[in-house]
Amino acid sequence: MTANGWFQILLVLAVILAVTKPLGIFITRVFNREKTSLDPVLRPIEKLVYRLTGVDERHDMRWTEYTVAMLFFGGVSMALLYLIQRTQQWLPFNPQKMVNVPPALAFNTAVSFTTNTNWQNYSGESAMSYFTQMAGLAYHNFTSAATGIALALVIIRGLARKETDKLGNFWVDMTRCMLWVLLPLCLVGSLMLVSQGVVQNLKPYTTVALAESQTVQVTGADGKTSAQVVHQQVIAQGPVASQEVIKELGTNGGGFFGANSAHPFENPTPFSNFFEMVLIFAISSGLTYTLGRMTGSPRHGWAVWAAMVVLFLMGVTTAYWSEAKGNPMLAGVDQRASALQPGGNMEGKEVRFGIANSALFATMTSDTSCGAVNSQHDSFTPLGGMVPMINIMLGEVVFGGVGSGLYGVVVFVILAVFIAGLMVGRTPEYLGKKIECYDVKMAMLSILIMTFVILGFSAVSVVQPFGTSSISNSGPHGLSQVLYAYTSMVGNNGSAFGGLNGNTTWYNTSGAVAMLLGRFFMHIPILAIAGNLAKKKIAPASAGTFPVTGALFTVLLVSTILIVSALTFFPALSLGPILEHLLMSAGKSF
Amino acid sequence: MKNNLFIAMWFTLVTTVMFGLIYPLGITGLAQVFFHDRANGQLIEKSGKLMGSRIIGQAFTGPGYFHSRPSSAGTGYDPTSSGGSYLGPTNKHLIERVNGDVKRLQEENSTAPIPVDLVTTSGSGLDPDISPAGAEFQIPRVAHSRGMKEEVVRALVERHRKGRDLGFLGEPRVNVLELNLDLDSLHTAR
Numbered sequence: 031m032t033a034n035g036w037f038q039i040l041l042v043l044a045v046i047l048a049v050t051k052p053l054g055i056f057i058t059r060v061f062n063r064e065k066t067s068l069d070p071v072l073r074p075i076e077k078l079v080y081r082l083t084g085v086d087e088r089h090d091m092r093w094t095e096y097t098v099a100m101l102f103f104g105g106v107s108m109a110l111l112y113l114i115q116r117t118q119q120w121l122p123f124n125p126q127k128m129v130n131v132p133p134a135l136a137f138n139t140a141v142s143f144t145t146n147t148n149w150q151n152y153s154g155e156s157a158m159s160y161f162t163q164m165a166g167l168a169y170h171n172f173t174s175a176a177t178g179i180a181l182a183l184v185i186i187r188g189l190a191r192k193e194t195d196k197l198g199n200f201w202v203d204m205t206r207c208m209l210w211v212l213l214p215l216c217l218v219g220s221l222m223l224v225s226q227g228v229v230q231n232l233k234p235y236t237t238v239a240l241a242e243s244q245t246v247q248v249t250g251a252d253g254k255t256s257a258q259v260v261h262q263q264v265i266a267q268g269p270v271a272s273q274e275v276i277k278e279l280g281t282n283g284g285g286f287f288g289a290n291s292a293h294p295f296e297n298p299t300p301f302s303n304f305f306e307m308v309l310i311f312a313i314s315s316g317l318t319y320t321l322g323r324m325t326g327s328p329r330h331g332w333a334v335w336a337a338m339v340v341l342f343l344m345g346v347t348t349a350y351w352s353e354a355k356g357n358p359m360l361a362g363v364d365q366r367a368s369a370l371q372p373g374g375n376m377e378g379k380e381v382r383f384g385i386a387n388s389a390l391f392a393t394m395t396s397d398t399s400c401g402a403v404n405s406q407h408d409s410f411t412p413l414g415g416m417v418p419m420i421n422i423m424l425g426e427v428v429f430g431g432v433g434s435g436l437y438g439v440v441v442f443v444i445l446a447v448f449i450a451g452l453m454v455g456r457t458p459e460y461l462g463k464k465i466e467c468y469d470v471k472m473a474m475l476s477i478l479i480m481t482f483v484i485l486g487f488s489a490v491s492v493v494q495p496f497g498t499s500s501i502s503n504s505g506p507h508g509l510s511q512v513l514y515a516y517t518s519m520v521g522n523n524g525s526a527f528g529g530l531n532g533n534t535t536w537y538n539t540s541g542a543v544a545m546l547l548g549r550f551f552m553h554i555p556i557l558a559i560a561g562n563l564a565k566k567k568i569a570p571a572s573a574g575t576f577p578v579t580g581a582l583f584t585v586l587l588v589s590t591i592l593i594v595s596a597l598t599f600f601p602a603l604s605l606g607p608i609l610e611h612l613l614m615s616a617g618k619s620f
Numbered sequence: 621m622k623n624n625l626f627i628a629m630w631f632t633l634v635t636t637v638m639f640g641l642i643y644p645l646g647i648t649g650l651a652q653v654f655f656h657d658r659a660n661g662q663l664i665e666k667s668g669k670l671m672g673s674r675i676i677g678q679a680f681t682g683p684g685y686f687h688s689r690p691s692s693a694g695t696g697y698d699p700t701s702s703g704g705s706y707l708g709p710t711n712k713h714l715i716e717r718v719n720g721d722v723k724r725l726q727e728e729n730s731t732a733p734i735p736v737d738l739v740t741t742s743g744s745g746l747d748p749d750i751s752p753a754g755a756e757f758q759i760p761r762v763a764h765s766r767g768m769k770e771e772v773v774r775a776l777v778e779r780h781r782k783g784r785d786l787g788f789l790g791e792p793r794v795n796v797l798e799l800n801l802d803l804d805s806l807h808t809a810r
Contacts, residue, residue, distance in 0.1 A: 034788060041788075079638075083630040084623075095624070102628035110632055155700050165640030172639045201627060208639065220647045221654070227675055230651035230659045235700065238663070238670040241800055244679045246695040258695075265661060265673055265699045271651060272644040289693070289702035292743030294675040295661065300790020356736065357709045362722040364733035370753035372791045377714065377740040378704040381689070381749040384791035388743075405743045406704035409714075507708035529706030610710055619712045 031354045032367050035386030039346055042304065042390065043339070046311045050335065053312060054319025060210040061183045061203065062324075072209045079205050090196035093561025096184060097554060099200035100177060104144055104550075107173055112140040114166040115158075124159035125234035131157060138538040143167055145549035146174035146431060148277075148284030148401055148524035149541060151533040155266035155287050160232055167284060168273040175280025175313075176207040178433030181553060182317055185437045188560030189461050190324045192568045197560060211313070212279065219275035222305060227298035228271040236265040270295055278309035281431040283401030283524045291391070291404040292380055300382055303404060307391060310400050314429040317436045325461050329579035334439055337587040341428040342397055345417045349389040352414035359619060375414070378406030389414065392525075396421035399431030401524030408503070408511065408527035412614060415527070416607035419514050422521040423599045424591055425480065431522065437556045439587075441473045443578065444559070446590040448473075450576045459575055462568035469562060472555040479551040481598045483520040483544050488512050488602070496536040502529035505620030506613065510606035515541070520548035664801070671801065677748040678797050683728065683765040685803070686750070686758050686777075688796045689737055690721060693745025705741045729761050749793035752781055762803070776802060 059066050080087050091099065115131040118124060131139065135151055142149045143166070154163060180203035187197050224230050240263055248258045270286045274296055277283060283290075291297040297306060315335065322331020354374045356365030367373035372384030379388045388405035395402050396418035407415050421428060427439040444460060448470050451458025458465040491497030491512045501508040511527040518525055519541045526532070532541060577583060651659035662674040672678055677688045679696045694701035707714035721739040726732075735753035755777045763770040780799045784790050 034784075037788060079631075079634055082634045083627050085627055085631075099624045099628070102625050103631060106625075106628040107632045107636075110636065153701065153703070155702065164644040165636055168644060169636050169640035173635065201631060204631070208635065213639075213643070216643070217647070221650060224647075224651040224655045224659050227658045227662060229661050230648050230655075231661075232648060233660065236661060236663060236670065236673075238672045240678055241671060241797060241804070242678075242680050242682055242685055244681060244696065248695060260695065263672060263676070263678060263697065263699065265663075265676055266702075267661060269644045269648055271659075272647040287702050287744075289704070289744035289746070292704070293702050294673075294677075294744060294746055294748060298675050300785040304785075304789050359710060359715050360718050360736075360739070362726070362733055363718065363736050363739055364753070365736045368753065370756060370792070371735050371737060371751035373736060375709065375740075376736045377707065377709070378743045379740075380742050380744065380747050381737050381751050381754075381793045382747075382790050387790060403743070406706055408706040408708060409704060411709050415708075502706060503708040503711050505710060507710060510708075527706070527708075528704065529708075610708070614710050619710050619715050620708075 031350055032386070035350065038386055039350070039390050042307050045308050046315050049312055050315045050319050053316030054323060054331070057211060057316055057320045058323050060206050063206070066210065068210055068214065076205055076209055083201070085199070085201040087199065087202050089199055091199055092195045093184070093197055093557045096197055096200050097557045100553065101550070103173075103200070103204070104177070107170065108140045108144040111143060111166045111170060112136050114162050115139060118159040118162045121159065121161045123161040123164065123232060125232070126159070128157060128159040134535060134538045135533060138542050141542040141545050142524065143170035143282070143284060144174060145522050145545045146178060146280070146282055146399060146434070147519060147522040147545045147549070148282045149519050149526065149532070149545065150284055150524070151538060153288030154285060160268055163273060163286060164269055168276060171273065171276040171280045171282040171284070172208055172212055173204070175212060175276070175282060175432045176204050178431055179207050179211065179313065179317070180204055180433065181556060182433035182436040185440050185556055185560040186321050186324045188563035189463060190326070191564045192566065194564050195561065197564055212276065215279055216272070216275045219279065219305070219309060220271040223271045223274055223302055226302035227294070228274055228302065229267055229295045230269055230271040231267055232269060233267050235267055238263050238265060274306070275309065277402055278306045278400065279313065281310060281314065281398040281400040283395065285402065291402045292406070297404055300387065303383055303387055303391070306402070307394055310394050310398055310402070311429050313432045314398055314435045317433065321436060327461060327579065330461065333579045333584050334443070334587065337584045337591075338428045338439070340584070340588050341424065341591065342393065345397065345421055345428070346390055346393040349393050349414045349417040350386060352411045353385050353389045355411070357411060359614060359617065375409070375411050378409030380404065392418050393421065395525055396523060397426065397428035397430070399426045399434055399522045401518065403525050406528055407514070407525060408529045412607040412611035415510065416603060418525060419510070419517055419607065420595070420599070420603070422517045422523050423484070424595045425477070426521050426523065427591060434522065434552070438552070441476055441556070442587060442591050442594070444469055444473045445594070446587045447576055447578065449590060450586060454576070456574055459569060460578060462571065463563050463566045464569065469559050472559045476552050476555040477594065479547055480520055483547050484513070484516045485602060487516045487540050487544055491536070496534065500531040500534055500537060502531065503620070506606050506610040507620065510610065513602055513606050516544055519544040522548050664797075666801070672797055674795065674798060675748050676746050680796065680800060683761055685800045686755060686762060686796050687738070689747050689750060690717070690739065690741045691745040692741045697746060699746055702744050702746055704743045704745060729757060732757070748795050748797060750796055752792050752794055755794040755799070766803070776806070
């Protein structure tokens with residue numbers, strides 16, 4: 031670890047701290063339908079959308095109608111994405127003549143992008159047309175992000191409103207979120223990325239002459255290898271920047287190219303990398319302030335923010351330390367950091383990012399539900415690779431996905447005040463709302479579904495040939511690959527230990543089920559909690575009320591998050607990454 | 621109920637046109653006007669021939685060239701198949717590959733420990749850079765092979781060395797393709 035590395039990590043955190051309050055206030059204004067400086071431009075567009083789609087913007091929905099609208103929209107937009115992929119060869123913007131995506135893969139991808147997972151069993155540069163990338167995949171980056179943010183606002187309204195069953199209008203929340211919050215940042219951000227070298231064009235791939243022709247070994251269809259001389263390089267192009275920016279800002283994470291944000295055309299410079307990392311945390315961090323502001327307790331928002339920062343620092347420290355130490359199995363290799371090289375475990379990492387920025391990106395992408403990668407987590411050291419896995423297992427509540435992080439952490443807050451209530455023998459209250467049996471049941475449901483899916487599907491996959499045949503690393507690392515895959519899919523993260531071959535009938539199908547359960551079985555209990563909370567009275571705080579501000583609350587929240595996840599996943603982790611770490615220290619390879 | 625289903629259909633269509641077509645096409649237009657070179661991949665043209673992209677790596681194997689890092693993209697540096705090796709740290713294939721590369725590099729250069737980036741694949745398989753340590757390690761071989769003085773080659777490497785962005789972001793690096801093309805223009809490769 032170097033001083034410069036830590037400086038870069040803390041700088042990102044400082045920028046996040048600086049944007050939290052202004053963004054939080056702006057989001058509050060947008061969803062309260064207060065005036066903003068963007069209204070003269072955006073309000074006419076907003077009205078046009080309502081006129082074209084038949085939305086009555088004065089209509090306020092109950093939680094059940096909100097849920098139905100959300101599910102209808104998810105279903106319809108998912109069907110359209112499936113259709114676009116299945117017909118892309120006849121659609122425009124396809125200079126590379128990409129053929130239609132096969133059904134199982136198209137289904138998996140449609141589910142994946144609708145649920146904000148962006149798990150990818152394909153490589154964009156060899157499977158998707160520019161039309162599919164723009165109108166299918168990048169479009170869903172907008173809508174799935176907006177859906178998450180809308181839901182976060184619903185649960186905040188549930189806390190802030192009293193004795194009502196009305197929680198807002200799904201279509202209005204979606205429209206305002208996409209127009210006011212996402213679009214302006216994307217317009218500025220994508221041009222910023224292009225200025226760094228992220229490509230943005232609709233051209234066919236460029237063929238260039240290699241500076242030095244290369245002889246390579248090619249394996250033919252018959253399995254025989256033969257030597258072949260390569261004179262050319264074909265450089266994949268595309269409308270990348272417009273997708274790159276929403277991929278990070280909306281914590282979607284699906285790369286335009288197979289290599290995701292490690293690809294020089296997605297993330298060309300350390301500055302673009304810094305910018306992308308800030309985008310990943312920005313909205314989720316702002317939402318903690320929105321939570322505090324709308325419920326009239328800004329200090330509660332900051333207490334939640336502080337808990338997230340504690341967990342973030344624990345993760346990034348472990349990952350950075352472990353990756354900087356390097357791989358003890360490599361002999362004759364200089365892995366020390368110096369002025370001339372970053373050193374450390376460089377397998378799967380880019381020179382321009384080195385160790386600090388790779389460990390930091392991996393931590394942030396898994397703290398949130400982003401899943402973009404600028405290095406290959408599969409090749410991380412065992413403990414370094416365990417950090418993203420644990421982050422997702424925590425429920426992605428360390429800032430978390432846009433919106434999903436906030437409603438995820440509210441579930442843990444409910445559990446924390448419930449536990450505190452049990453300890454002192456009083457009915458637990460959260461911001462004046464009594465937390466009762468129904469709320470706790472729904473909170474537990476959303477936590478248990480994750481456990482059930484991760485451990486259940488992983489268990490089946492490691493004992494059945496249709497599961498084990500996709501594993502590319504032997505020994506405990508193989509278990510880590512499967513465990514990471516289901517963790518990532520049910521957590522709607524989308525990053526991967528990339529060696530696992532996910533494009534099989536089993537993984538495409540079970541993965542799609544995992545992603546749907548992880549998304550909608552989170553959403554429905556959350557909306558139910560919001561609906562139930564909104565109906566309650568707000569009781570004034572008394573001497574017996576457990577405060578949800580301050581250091582004591584932050585410690586309690588961090589402990590609740592860690593204990594719930596540790597108890598659930600420690601056995602599986604000890605057989606995967608922890609065992610691999612011990613065996614690696616003993617010099618054992620597989 | 622039924623009303624929301626119809627809204628869902630229209631909403632999907634209208635927003636797909638707005639965010640799936642107008643937005644990316646608008647950005648493409650702006651990018652092509654204001655950042656023409658960068659939006660098209662920073663292609664290098666030499667006497668009317670496209671020689672590559674400044675930010676996409678290429679493989680080099682001859683003794684007179686600086687070598688890039690090993691690559692797992694296709695058969696090596698194939699931008700239509702970007703990606704890493706996905707080998708875990710305890711995987712025998714990784715350790716055997718590194719051992720083989722260490723042996724070869726020590727035969728070609730010197731028996732000093734090899735800078736780690738020269739024996740590890742990048743995440744993209746298209747890494748355009750090597751570390752300054754990785755460049756320094758190769759200077760004697762390149763100079764010898766081209767019959768050039770080491771100081772001359774070192775000065776050229778120094779010119780291509782890029783520091784951290786703004787002085788503190790990222791890591792120092794040397795762009796291999798640009799360095800090699802400059803070497804060639806100074807001196808014809810053998």
